[in-house]
Amino acid sequence: MKPEICAIFAIGPDNVIGIEDKMPWHSKKDFYHYKQVTKGYPCIFGDRTFFGLPKYPLTDRLNIVVKLDIPGASVIQTSQKDKAGKVEYTGGFIEIPSIETAINFVSNYSKIFICGGRSVYKYCLENKLIDTIYLTKVESEDLSEKIAQDPDKYIRFPIDIEKYVKGWNCDDIFYDPAILPQEDSDIMVKFLKYTK
Ligand SMILES: NC(=O)c1ccc[n+]([C@@H]2O[C@H](COP(=O)([O-])OP(=O)(O)OC[C@H]3O[C@@H](n4cnc5c(N)ncnc54)[C@H](OP(=O)(O)O)[C@@H]3O)[C@@H](O)[C@H]2O)c1
Numbered sequence: 001m002k003p004e005i006c007a008i009f010a011i012g013p014d015n016v017i018g019i020e021d022k023m024p025w026h027s028k029k030d031f032y033h034y035k036q037v038t039k040g041y042p043c044i045f046g047d048r049t050f051f052g053l054p055k056y057p058l059t060d061r062l063n064i065v066v067k068l069d070i071p072g073a074s075v076i077q078t079s080q081k082d083k084a085g086k087v088e089y090t091g092g093f094i095e096i097p098s099i100e101t102a103i104n105f106v107s108n109y110s111k112i113f114i115c116g117g118r119s120v121y122k123y124c125l126e127n128k129l130i131d132t133i134y135l136t137k138v139e140s141e142d143l144s145e146k147i148a149q150d151p152d153k154y155i156r157f158p159i160d161i162e163k164y165v166k167g168w169n170c171d172d173i174f175y176d177p178a179i180l181p182q183e184d185s186d187i188m189v190k191f192l193k194y195t196k
Pocket residue numbers: 008009010011016017018019020021022023024045046047048049050052066067068069096097098099115116117118119120121123155
């Protein structure tokens with residue numbers, strides 16, 4: 001059976017999704033949600049997003065990185081040095097030269113996650129590869145002010161998502177507030193799931 005291809009992303013004020021290779025906010029609630037939704041499934045990243053993650057590879061998920069200028073698929077092992085200078089292997093990821101090849105590679109899974117960034121979302125949405133969208137709406141007055149002060153510094157979502165999902169089913173995702181971690185800023189998040 002064909003896997004369900006899901007895109008997962010968070011959009012903040014003024015359609016902002018990034019700053020350089022990083023997220024422009026830190027939301028503990030969104031990290032929790034992201035892990036709940038993607039755990040156990042392959043996650044496909046553009047190489048800029050992947051190497052900008054605070055820690056990579058993500059645990060409990062097969063991490064796939066798409067990169068145009070490589071001849072074929074390869075497995076890359078990641079390592080770090082401990083305090084004594086001894087090298088420890090921390091996991092690994094697969095590098096693949098196209099999004100379609102990456103999707104085919106993991107087509108035995110029931111779900112596959114497209115995890116950005118901007119260019120990867122644009123390609124997948126424009127080519128109608130996505131069946132389900134997990135959207136986190138992020139609000140923060142502090143961030144809105146920062147964006148207004150220097151709007152060109154930020155990366156924005158590449159398409160009009162409200163228009164794109166017109167006619168799709170939309171469900172809110174709720175968690176028990178006792179389980180969700182508390183934010184340490186004024187950030188507020190809302191989790192939505194769109195299905196075709
Ligand atoms: N808010 C969110 O939910 C969210 C989620 C993810 C990322 N982001 C943000 O998005 C920003 C990064 O986006 P970005 O567009 O600059 O970078 P990106 O999409 O993460 O990575 C771009 C690179 O991915 C590779 N790539 C892209 N399309 C490809 C394709 N069709 N086939 C094969 N390889 C492909 C290319 O690598 P090579 O050039 O090496 O060939 C390209 O340069 C960051 O700010 C990040 O924080 C936000």
